[in-house]
Amino acid sequence: MKTAEIAQRYLDYFEKNGHVIVPSASLVTDDPALLFTVAGMVPFIPYLSGDVPAPYKRAADVQKCLRTLDIEEVGHTPRHGTFFQMLGNWSFGDYFKEGAIRFAWELLTTPDAEGGLGFDPKDLWVTVYEDDDEAHDLWLTLTNLPEERIQRLGKDTNYWSTGLPGPAGPCSEIFFDRGPAYGVDGGPATDDDRYVEIWNLVFMQYEITNVQSKYDFDIAGELPNKNIDTGMGLERVAFIKQGVDNMYETDQVRPVLDKAVELSGRTYGAVHEDDVRFRVVADHVRSSLMLLSDGVTPSNDGRGYILRRLMRRAIRSMRLLGVDGPTFKDLFAASRDAMKDAYPIVVEDYARIEQYALAEEATFLRTLAAGEVLLDDSVADAKATGRPTIGGPEAFLLHDTYGFPIDLTLEIAEEAGLTVDRAAFDELMLEQRTRAKADARARKRQLADTSVYRDLRAQGETIFTGFTDLETESSILGILVDGVSVDRATSGQIAEVILAETALYAESGGQVADKGVIVGPGFELEVLDVQRPVAGLISHTVEVTTGEVGVGQPATTVVDAVNRRAAQQAHSATHLVHAALRDTLGKTATQAGSLNRAGYLRFDFSWGQALSDSTKSEIEEIANNAVRDNLEVTTRVLALDEAKALGAQALFGEKYGEVVRMVDIGGPWSRELCGGTHVAASAQIGLINLVGESSVGASNRRVEALVGLDAFRSLAAERALVSQLTSTLKTPREQLPARIAELTASLKAAEKKIAAFEAKALGDRAPQLAGAATAVGNFRVVAENAGVAASGDDVRTLALQVRDRLGTDPAVVAIGAEVGGRPVVIVATNDAARSAGAKAGVLAKAAAGILGGGGGGRDDVAQGGGADASALTAALAGITAALEAV
Template sequence: MQTADIQRRWLDFFGDRGHTVVPSASLVSDDPSLLFTVAGMVPFVPYLTGVVPAPYPRATSVQKCIRTNDIEEVGKTPRHGTFFQMNGNFSFGDYFKEGAISYAWELLTSSQSDGGLGFAEKDLWVTVYEDDDEAIRLWKSIAGLPDERIQRLGMDTNYWSTGQPGPAGPCSEIFFDRGPAYGIDGGPATDDDRYVEIWNLVFMQYLRGEGTGKNDFEILGELPQQNIDTGMGMERVAFLTQGVENMYEIDQVRPVLDAAAAMSGRRYGADHGDDVRMRVIADHVRSSLMLMTDGVTPGNEGRGYILRRLLRRSIRAMRLLGVDAPSFEVLFAASRDAMSAAYPEITEHYDRVSRLALGEEEAFLRTLTAGTSILDLAVAETQQQGSATLAGDTAFQLHDTFGFPIDLTLEMAEEAGLSVDREAFDRLMAEQRSRAKADAKSKKGQLADLSVYGAFRAAGETRFLGYEQLETESSVLGIIVGGTSVDVAQEGEIAEIILAETTLYAESGGQESDEGSIVGTGFDLEVLDVQRPVAGLFSHTVQVRRGEVRVGALARTQVDPVWRRSAAQAHSATHVIHAALRQTLGDEAHQSGSYNKAGYMRLDFSWNQALSAATRSELEEISNIAVRDNLPVETRVMGLDEAKSLGAMALFGEKYGDRVRVVDIGGPWSRELCAGTHVGSSAEIGMISLVSESSVGSANRRVEALVGLEAFREFAAERALVQQLSANLKTPRDQLVGRIADLGAQLKAAEKRLAQLESSRLSEKVPALVATAAPQGAVTVVAQSLGALGSADDLRQLATSVRERLSAQAAVVVLAAEVAGKAAVIVATTPAAREAGAKAGALARVASGVLGGGGGGKDDLAQGGGTDAAAIPAALEAVLAELRG
């Protein structure tokens, strides 16, 4: 049974039984505490917790998920994957335990010819929470399971909660027994891979209190509404029904594994280590494909970092299989072909995804080349010092700074006959993880408990009237201070205000929230921020400037008209520049992110090379022509499918409902789904000044522009600068470029003459330095302090010139000087001196130790220094003593 068929059977089964079929949400989670959608229930959390009223009594979905907690286990077990699909059915105060158990058993055990999954009843076990006698009774009566295939387990495995005060409840898990060939008898309680968990039924019926861990919290009582949240693992069911050994061999994953095997010339199943690497590649390439299809781009933080890590682990695994050449073109095409039957949007976005993947691969292969050079130097220095162990901090720097995988460091060090101080490396990695966790925890701690908004949201949605007007009368529905609902906020306090209506725009779609105020009898509130903490609810963060505000008070929202006008100009300019980019570069230049506020906008777009000056000029001109032509700006509200049929662009990272707002500028020239505020016609945007274009990733660029009055001010400042230069240089404006170029050429010529004079002056010192040569042990030595010099390069030039004069001898040249207030030392040796045992790098380290710094280099030429210039004579004497020894 193909995986896409399992998906179809699931949705048909529950759809036929009154469940609303909900499409998979994006892998990019709306929950600010999550990087990704990590479980099938995540999009339904507001309904399950009661924060937002559920729009349907029961629902079903096949949700795309990403989890990276167990990334190191990928490929090693039959069931760990970063990307997976969770089939879920949900009840919001509708059916409960009996319905959930009945549906699960029917779908699992019905024959495939009847639309079921065809599992044999004898192979299925269940676990229940140890005190849940009701669930045991239902499993016996509905499924006819005998006592020996129902196991009671504790809270650590069979009790669900979010980890925080809120909804909780027992759960029941369904397992498939793979048979004695896969492990020991004893059922799921043995925690053996023989028993594969395929379905988890959560009975959400209690309210839990404070506590940590999985079983040290108090149950406060029953929830007002009992909910069902279930999840069936698609990949696990697929590998069991397809008769393969693990999730990496199912129809949606195996083609990538086979492609990796073919490219490497190694056979899957012949070597355990190679098998793990092939499974890692298959999993990570599929996960990366799905993430990039949902708009994630490689980067150095957050979601982008996770994606980059998956891509680089894939490249590393291919290298360990013996493939050094680029491989993503083949691997990603194999994954596209395997996944597009279930997710047709993959094909639609594949050109963009492929460019991202190939660009990241090319960049990382260059990184590997650079990292290899750095590692080679570190290996040489380690061997020179007589050590057999590469320092852990070196391995960590390679990993952390250059993205050089530790496995590759271990492999290359072993080839050079060295081990790696893995204990030190692991300690540094642990410290880094601890810092990251502490940072994440501190950020998560700043997020309000969303349950505080539940009662307000239950009263209805906030009506946003700001498209048509800047002021409106409303009433205060709620006040939140410090995450707690209160009745009053007093002068000087910062609070969140919930209103029935508002004209103040909440931050979304890349547009900052409005500036403005909320006023009423006896109070004046300055609006600091406006957000939508839960769907449909506006929260205004305010500072009480005067008086006190109470729940139930009448209030008037007032948007700052200057701010709104400038913000609307900037948002409309974002649409104009996006359309101009696509007109200039083609449809592949697709927006991947944006930010705009009054007078300023930036737009990120998919493109893998810098824009030329001519292209930037063309982009700016097209944008300002659109402003000049006074194109009509029209907004319409329609169904999502109708909007897409008209060609309206949906942007990555945005979540759209069934009804959407379409913004046209010049008709179809710019047609996007957008909830932001906009001008009435393009002429109202005013001037657009493109101020920068830069890279924000291997296949993403960013343009920034000033808009309206801010653009005029930028041009006015540049005009004043040109006028000042023209006056100071006594040159007409139209001749300034030539005049400045002439001055630059004159300056360069003068610098060249000065360098020649300085070189001549230094050359004059060489004979006198050569004359100081004196024997020290087995070599002849020049060891001199030269006072103050302009640069270390001058010191190096002198040392190499003196060494050249003494090249026929076993000579060592040690010159020191004060450069920019610090001590610098250069050591140069002739071939005969090196044969006698004099090594420049070692001698430079001796001198640098006295000077309070560090140094080193090759045997023929090395450099060092320190902060104590007064210690130069002592440093030279230390070198002489070393040579005499």
């Protein structure tokens, strides 16, 4: 049974049993505590917690999930994957334990031919929470399971909570027994891989408080509405139903594994280490494909870092399988073809996905090449000094700074007959992880408790009137101060205010929040920010500037019309720039983030190279031609599928419901799903002035533009500057580039002559300095501050000239100078001095320490530097003192 068929049977069954089928949410979650959707319940958290009323009593879905907590287990066990799909059925105050158990058992044990999943009851085991007699008895009465196959387990496995105050409850898990060939007898309590958990039924029935840990808390009482949250692992069911040993061999994953086998020339099933690597490649390539399809791009932090890590682990595994060259073109295509039936987006958007994948692979292959050079130096140094080991800090530097995998470091070191101080490396890794976890915990502690909005959201959605009105009369529903609900706020306080209606736009979709005021009888509130803390609720952060505001009072929201108009200009201009980019560069140049505020727009898009001046001019001209043509701006509210069928761009990072708002500028030329505010016609934008284009990471570019009056003022300032230059240089405007180039060339020629003169003057001092050499211990020494020099090379030349004049006796020359405002010391030694123990690199490093910097080099000539030029005399004296001790 194919994976997609299992998913469809699941949805068909629950739809037949009165459940609303909900589309999968993105892997990128709105939850600020999470980077990704790590479990099927994440999109439903607002409904399960009661913060937002559920729009349905029963629901079912197939949710995309990504979890990297157990990434080191990938490939080693039959069930650990980073990307997985969770089948879930949900009840919000409707059916409870009996319904959940009955549905699960019926679907699992109904024969294939009758639309079920066809599991034999004799292969199924069940666990319940040790104190949950109700669930235990229901399993006995609703199924034909014998008592011995219903096991009671503790909180660590059979009790669900978030680890925070709120909803919690016991759970019941269903396991499939793979048979004696896979492990010991005894059921799930043995914690053996023989028993595969396929379905978890969470009975969310309690409110918990005084939470000390995930398993240490107090039960405050029962929830007013008991919920059901279930999750069945699609990949786990698939590998059982398809008769294979693990999830990597199922129909959605195996094609990538097979392609890796083909590219490597090795055999799957022959060597355990190779098998693990094949599975890692299959899993990580699929995960990367799905992350890219949801708009995540490789970067050095956050979600992008996780994606980059997955892709680089796949590249590393292919390398350990003997493939040094690029493989992603073939591997990603294989994954696309395996996943396209379940997720058509991977085909529709494949050109962009492939662009990012190939760029990241090329970058990392260059990183590996550079890392190997550094590692070769470490190997050579270890051998030269007789050390059998490469230090842990060196290996960590390669890993942390250069992205060079520790596995490759170990492999290359072993080939050279060396070992790596793995204990020191692991200690440094542990310190880094500890810091990261501490940062994550601190960030989690800083998150607002959204339960404070629960009662306010229960009163209904905040109605936004700002598409048509700049003023709206309403009433104060709630006031929060420091996250606590209060009855009133007084002059000088900062508070959050919730109203039934508002004309003020809440920040979203790249458009910043409106400015404005909220006024009422005897009070005035300055609006500092407007946000949506939970779905459907708009919160205004305000400063009470006059009087006192209380819950229940009438209030009028007043939008700053000038600021709103300028923000609308910028937002509409962003749509025009997006369309112009796609016209110029092609459909793969898709938006990857934006910021729109009054007079300014910033637009990120997927592209792998800098734009030429002519391309930037073309984009700017297309956008401004659209302004000139006064294109009509229209909005429509329609079904998401209908909007996509009309070609509307659904932008990455945005979340869309079943009904969406589509904004057209000039009909289909610019057609995007957008909840922001816009001008009525493109001429109202005024002017778009592209002022910047830069890189924001691999395969991502950013354009910046000024809009409307800000664009005009910028161009006016440039006009004034050009006018000043034409007057000062007495040159017509059209001849300015040539005149400035002429002056620049003359300046460079003059600087070159001056540098040559200064270098000659410095070199002329060599005889004098050599003649002034003094005896220090066994050495003839010149330690001189030469003053100001044009370059470090001039100082080096002088030091070498002086050394050459000192003959064959042991001689050390140290010349200091100030170069570009910073101190430089060059140390040169002759053969006799080095034989006597004077090493230029050691002496330069000592001098640099006094200068507040670093240095070193070869034994014959070396350089040191720092930040404190006033310490040059002391640094040179330090070299003399060091020679006295040799």
